[in-house]
Amino acid sequence: MAMAETRDNVIGLILAVSSSLFIGSSFIIKKMGLKKAANNGKSAATGGHSYLYEPWWWAGMISMIAGEVANFAAYAFAPAILVTPLGALSIIVSSVLAHFILEERLHIFGMLGCALCVVGSTSIVLHAPHEKDIHSVKEVWQLATEPGFIVYICLVAIMVCVLIFRFVRSHGQKHMMVYIGICSLMGSITVMGVKAVGIALKLTFEGMNQFVYFETWIFTVVVIGCCLTQINYLNKALDTFNTAVVSPVYYVMFTSFTIIASIIMFKDWAKQEASQIATELCGFVTILSGTFLLHKTKDMGNKPADGAVHSTSEDPDDNTKTPQSQTNQI
Structure with missing residues (x-):
């Protein structure tokens, strides 16, 4: 039994590392496609969609999808405490490739900010509460429609709408937090929807068809809508700002909002000890410090x-x- 568990952990580790390699590379490949598309038509930053005709952009999308599939599969073999922190490797992969391929240099303070982001995110993930086991789509729906998570969804919807309709046009191309904020907020909802759809698929394959319930289709529509929004604004961020900065900041904000959404939805915060909560708070402060440092020094390496x-x-x-x-x- 012990050998089987060790083997499963090794498989999960390989899948998680592979996921980071694919996802980190996808940022670079997609930006190469965006740059080529901008030379041949209207750029994504100004509302153009010529990148849809660029093979390099599609190669980046395929790489990202492959990474997400590998990451999803990793959770089937290894515990989340092993898999999730390894997502930070995608930041390192993206930064290294951006340095050599795109010639986007990170200043020494940018490197320090990146390190702080990784340390803070890892600290939060390692001490985040474990999610409760879910056995049906209806159980997820019940959790998703409780007052606490409804309030969270409403707050996310309001913030996303304000960013899109108030700040994208006037500040989007000057402040990357506008685009990344939209992606991260929507991403936290996407993950909750993906979990529900994943449970539905798993149970359906086991012989209990979950697609006869309207809840499954609602979750599916939410996932598709959120993913399309994320892709659109992530393209704008990559097309406008330094990839070596976009990647870590997006990872940090996405991870933070996802953990918050998970804690609210699954209510596992009640089982945490004071030391765990204190460690998470320290992780958040570290993340904020790293994000601030990255944002303030994002152009110092490109003079x-x-x-x-x-x-x-x-x-x-x-x-x-x-x-x-x-x-x-x-």
Whole structure:
């Protein structure tokens, strides 16, 4: 029995590492496609969808899907306490590839911010409460329609709507937290929906058809809608900002909101000890510190060397630069 458990953990470890490799690489491959598409048409940052005709973008999407499938499979073999923290490896993969392939340099303080993000996220994940076992879609629906989670969904919907209709047009191309905030907030709802759909598929394969219940289809529609929104605004973030910064900040915010949503929905916070709660709070402070450092130093590694800085606008994130100045920055 012990050998079987060890073998399962090794399989889960391999799948989790593979997932990080695929997902980390997908950020780079998708941005390569976005850059090619921008040269041939309207960029994603300005509302264009020419990237849909770019093979590199689709290769990145396939890589991301493969990573998510591997990550989902890893949970079938190894405990979440082993699999989830390994998601931070995708940040390292993305940063290293961005450094060598896209020539997007991280300043030393950016590297420190990335390290703080990884440490903080890992601390939270390792001490997060375990989810209760779910045995039916109706049980998930009951949890999802309780007052606490309904309030969370309403708050997420309000914040996403404010970001989309109030700040995307005016601040989206200057402040990456607008795009990433939308992706992360929607992502926390996506994960809850994916869990419900996953349970439905698992039970259906075992002979108990869950697709005869309307709850299953509602969860499916929620997952599709949230995923499409995430993809749209993640494309905008990648097309506008440094990939080596987008990847860790997105991971941190997505992980944080997902843990919050899970705690509210499954109410496992009641089983935590004071030391666990204190560790999670320290993790959040570490994440906030790393995110702030990343955000404030995101352009320090991309300063043009030959005085080209004078040919650009004063705002490092302003996309109204001339084509030549954009080339120098990249």
